Amino acid sequence: MKDFMIELFADYRTQIVFFHVISAVVWVGGMVAMKFAAHSSFMRIESPLHRLERISQALNRLFMIVLPFVVILIITAVIMAVGLGFRAAAVDASGNVIDEYAMYIYNIVHVKEVIWMVMAANLAAMIFRRNKAQKLLVQGDTAGAKESLALIGKYMVPLNIALGIIAIYLGVTLRNAY
Ligand code: HEM
Numbered sequence: 001m002k003d004f005m006i007e008l009f010a011d012y013r014t015q016i017v018f019f020h021v022i023s024a025v026v027w028v029g030g031m032v033a034m035k036f037a038a039h040s041s042f043m044r045i046e047s048p049l050h051r052l053e054r055i056s057q058a059l060n061r062l063f064m065i066v067l068p069f070v071v072i073l074i075i076t077a078v079i080m081a082v083g084l085g086f087r088a089a090a091v092d093a094s095g096n097v098i099d100e101y102a103m104y105i106y107n108i109v110h111v112k113e114v115i116w117m118v119m120a121a122n123l124a125a126m127i128f129r130r131n132k133a134q135k136l137l138v139q140g141d142t143a144g145a146k147e148s149l150a151l152i153g154k155y156m157v158p159l160n161i162a163l164g165i166i167a168i169y170l171g172v173t174l175r176n177a178y
Contacts, residue, residue, distance in 0.1 A: 002082055009083025016083075020076035023069040024171070027119075028164035030062050031157050039153060044135055052145050059130045059152065063123065070120055077116065081109050084178075105177045108170050115167045121159050126156050 009016055045051040086109050089102035097103045114162055133148035 005082040006085070007080050009079050013083075016076050016079055019072050019137060020080065020171075023073035023076065024164065024168055026069045027066045027073065028161060028168065030066050031161050031164070034058065034062050035153070035157050035161065037096070047049055048146065049142050052133070052142060055149055055153075056130060056134050056137060056145070059126070060134070063127050063130065066123070070123065074116055074120075077112065078109070081113075105174065108174055108177075112167055112170050112174075115163050115170075119163050119167075122160050123165075126152050129156075 012059060039055075042051055042055050042058070086102070086106040086152060090097060090106040091103070092098050129148045129152055133145040136142075136145040136148065
């Protein structure tokens with residue numbers, strides 16, 4: 001499997017990095033557009049029910065669009081992490097550090113993996129909350145739906161935007177590391 005990934009990355013390097021970057025663009029860019037463009041426009045809708053219905057529908061569209069890119073992002077990430085040989089450059093077969101700088105770079109790969117995991121878990125929690133809000137809207141519980149959706153807009157989307165920006169910065173760091 002390891003050899004396959006190394007060969008795959010060697011043969012399709014440009015395409016793999018492209019799919020990684022475009023996935024980050026869609027995921028992070030989609031959330032930025034929702035938070036800073038669509039949201040303020042939705043807030044102008046006067047009827048609370050109508051407003052929440054539009055927000056809920058737009059969030060559902062966004063989440064369904066980003067989901068395949070979240071998967072592509074992690075697949076390309078694993079291929080790159082193995083294909084670029086970060087571990088082999090940092091530690092020997094028994095796990096002893098052989099190069100301090102390579103170890104520092106290898107740790108950045110780990111930080112990116114943790115960031116992806118937190119972002120994916122946060123996205124799953126947002127999908128769960130949005131679905132709950134949608135059910136409440138159908139039942140006519142506007143206040144309950146508002147409470148569920150408010151947390152997504154106020155904290156959960158901004159958290160993923162911030163983590164996404166950090167991951168992109170670390171990606172540029174990795175790209176310039178060798
Ligand atoms: C599983 C976790 C991840 C790993 C192991 C990983 C690994 C990498 C590696 C090795 C590179 C350098 C590619 C090269 O030198 O050709 C890179 C670049 C990049 N990564 Fe990630 N990544 C991960 C998650 C993410 C996430 C969550 C985002 C953003 C949402 C992201 C955005 C980027 C971007 C934009 C670049 C391109 C930087 C450039 O071209 O200068 N990555 N990543």
